[in-house]
Structures are given as C-alpha cells and as structure tokens.
Amino acid sequence: MKAPINIDFSQVKVGDELPQLFIDVTATVVVAGAIATRDFMPVHHDRNYANKQGAPEIFMNILSDTAYCSRFLTDWAGPEAMVRKLSIRLGVPAFAGSALTYTGTVTAVSQRGTEGIIEISLRATNDLGDHVSGVAVIGLPASGASA
C-alpha cells in the first residue's frame, strides 16, 4: 500500500475545503455498515420490515453515519490525525438507492502545545436534503507532516 500523506498543519487555513466524499448508498452499503457496527435492527437490512415501518427502503444506521464522518476527516487529514470530537445532527434518512455527498470546511485552527487543533463544519446531503450536519475537531502533530 502506498503510504498515505498527512496534511501539513502549518498550511491549514480557516475556509479550506475538504475533498468531497461521495457514497453510492446501495443496499449492500447499508447492510455492510449495519452489520460491521453490530446493529441488527431490521430497518437496516430487511426491506419488508422497513416498508411496514413506513419507509420505502432500508436505510443507513447512525453508527455508519459517524463511521463515514470519521473516514471523511481522516481521508483528508491523514493517518496521524486524531478525531477528538464529532457532533452530528441527524436529518433526512439515507435510503438504499440514494447517494450521499460529504462536504466540509475548516472553521477554526489553533495550537495546544505540539498538537494542532482543527475545527471542521461538515455535512452529508442527498436528494432529500441534509442527512447529517455537524462539527468535528481533529488533532494533528503541529510540527508538520511526517508521512
């Protein structure tokens, strides 16, 4: 595997945009995420059950939402990054057959000792609206990239 690159903390500025993350939310994606997070609620794997609950399709579970948020952050920041806070508001469902786009913007940059602290505002949207919106705080060695 090619060594992933850490972003250089000294170059991060308020207003920087994270590379978008696009997730094609297939039934397989929904089921794989639910089971990998040990969430066996039938609405995340059984369409007949979801229909009886009034949902047109199975839909993504919340543990998958936070998982994708963390991937979105570290895909950008690199393997030395630590997710310290993630605070999300849950909006419209992400049904199988839809697609999610994750976007994020740096809203604050500070330093605590040798640790660079980056605050990010993020959201994941689909054709129904905001599926997830929130804020994250990540830490990164402030001494610079050490890939």
Next chain:
Amino acid sequence: MNAEPNDASANFAHAVAALVGRPVGSGKASVAPDPVNQPMIRHWAAAFEDTNPVYTDPEFAAGTRFGGIVAPPLMLQTWTMATPMITGIAERGGAPVPSEGTSPMTVFDEAGFVGTLASNSEFEIMRYLRIGETISATTIIESVSEQKKTRIGPGHFVTWVTTYVDDSGETVGIQRFRILKFKPEGVPS
C-alpha cells in the same frame, strides 16, 4: 380548569423529572462481549472502505504517533453493542435482546409521545483504543427538555450520556445521544 388533566400533567411532569440521572437499561455497565480486536476492525474498515493504515497495517501503524494498531475512534459504540438474538428480532421491534424490565421511555409512550426520532449524536474521544482492551459503557439520562413544538408534532428531547471506560476504569470516550419523543401529527413519512 378541569382537575383531571392537571393531575395527569403534574404526574407526567414528576415522572419526567424523575428520569434525569436514571440509567438506561439495567443500570449495570454493558461490558463489551469481546476485547478490541483486529478481525472486527478489519471488517469495519472494509465495510466503510476506510483505508487508514493505522487500523489494519501493523508495520505502518508502528511508525506513527500511535506506535501500533489502533481501533477506529468512531468504532467506540460498536464494541459494547449487545450480541443479538436473531430469532424474534423483528417481533421485538428490532431490540437485539429481550428487554429486562420496562424502559424509562415508557413514561413518554404512556403520555402519548409514542414517536421516536433520533436527533443528535455527539462523541468526545479521549484516546484511541488498542487491541486487547475491554471496554464497558454506562448510560444515564442526562436531561429532558420542556415540551417543544416541532414540525412533526409536540415532543420532548431526551438526552442520554454514555461513558465508555477501559479495563482500569479510565474514561476513553463520552457519547451524548438525543432523541425526540413526540406525538405524531400525521405528517407523511
């Protein structure tokens, strides 16, 4: 004023106030059925196509500030999820195991706030977990809001806080989870 609804609403207000500080579930800590382990991490990383090598590549991870493999931070909640009893899970409304006793949330259901909508999930991560650690979680109802008008009907926001600890009792992460218990007002779902 009619005394009866007043009594009912006073009783409800008391019952709601009594919820704050109460544990969700049995009150005992939920102990992870398995310690933090590489197979579950690999399964998680594959499901979310998260290629961060600190989760799965020991050699790479050894060269990072973590000094070795760490669990994905947002996997925290996964470790203590109950091992499900698959038979009957649909009949139990998705509850992974038959519930012991009554849920504190029945206070709302009995007052007509039968709808449940997850609203917020907030994580604070103190440190990343290493392979072999056993995590326990304790969940307490932290607050219940006044009745609010929402677009799906009147309801109360209920926040519970889960504290995750390691083998030595040190807190490794905190999660706040907020739901809306509401009286459905016939919005299309």
